[in-house]
Amino acid sequence: MIRPVLHRLGKLPPRRDDRTLRLASYISPIKPQPPVVCDWTGRVPTWPMFANDTLGDCTIAAAGHLVDSWTTYAQGNESSISDAAIVAAYSAITGYTPGNPDTDRGAVELDVLKYWRSKGIAGHTIGAFAAVSPGDTRLIKAAIYLFGGIYVGVNLPKSAQSQKIWDVTSGTNAIPGSWGGHAMSIQSYDAEGLTCITWGEKQVMTWRWFETYCDESYACFSDDFIKAGHNPLGVDVATLRKDLAAVTS
Numbered sequence: 001m002i003r004p005v006l007h008r009l010g011k012l013p014p015r016r017d018d019r020t021l022r023l024a025s026y027i028s029p030i031k032p033q034p035p036v037v038c039d040w041t042g043r044v045p046t047w048p049m050f051a052n053d054t055l056g057d058c059t060i061a062a063a064g065h066l067v068d069s070w071t072t073y074a075q076g077n078e079s080s081i082s083d084a085a086i087v088a089a090y091s092a093i094t095g096y097t098p099g100n101p102d103t104d105r106g107a108v109e110l111d112v113l114k115y116w117r118s119k120g121i122a123g124h125t126i127g128a129f130a131a132v133s134p135g136d137t138r139l140i141k142a143a144i145y146l147f148g149g150i151y152v153g154v155n156l157p158k159s160a161q162s163q164k165i166w167d168v169t170s171g172t173n174a175i176p177g178s179w180g181g182h183a184m185s186i187q188s189y190d191a192e193g194l195t196c197i198t199w200g201e202k203q204v205m206t207w208r209w210f211e212t213y214c215d216e217s218y219a220c221f222s223d224d225f226i227k228a229g230h231n232p233l234g235v236d237v238a239t240l241r242k243d244l245a246a247v248t249s
Helices: 058-075 083-094 109-118 137-147 207-213 223-227 237-248
Strands: 126-131 150-156 180-189 193-198 201-206 214-222
Touching: 058 083, 058 109, 058 150, 058 180, 058 193, 058 214, 058 223, 083 109, 109 126, 109 150, 109 214, 137 150, 137 180, 137 207, 137 214, 150 207, 193 207, 201 207, 207 214, 214 223
Parallel strands: none
Antiparallel strands: 126 214, 150 180, 150 214, 180 193, 193 201
């Protein structure tokens, strides 16, 4: 399977900010123990492209896919987010002007997260976000299990263009970033690997691939998800919100 050129990328290199909160500071090292298998995708009927076939708006499309899952599992119905709403957020964050391809330059995930928390994307906000180390498998599993998925960025290798299951290979096509930077949501895992949503479909990757190519990942505290009763047990949410207020005031 060779992915067509219309599968656009658009994640710019990570911007490090010492004020970014880290999930490890707010979650118990003992509990909760994440289950062996977790899947927040099964009930979602469709995964829209969100214009990521024509624009480098993957950073916003990934947010839309998380909202789709959160609203499906929290409310019983998938949120009807339009491409126009995703593109509007992309424009607000990056300065993209519809019809002017020179302004389609991608986005930094941290900028998207801050906008998502303060302004909302397609009418949906997150109450907070916290970085999760891609190499901490237990914490990655816990974040997916507790928060209905994670928001990640990867340095895609060219080898991913032709793999049914993304796995680590060798050679020049396996070099991180040889294809480019990409944002996506991960909402499922098992012992063999993880499943992300990208370009309107599910994509499976091995744990080794994720650890090799993921360069940033975040747990997002969805207002849709938490208000519906999906409270992240074992996470000190009150302190996290207090600390977030302190660094954003």
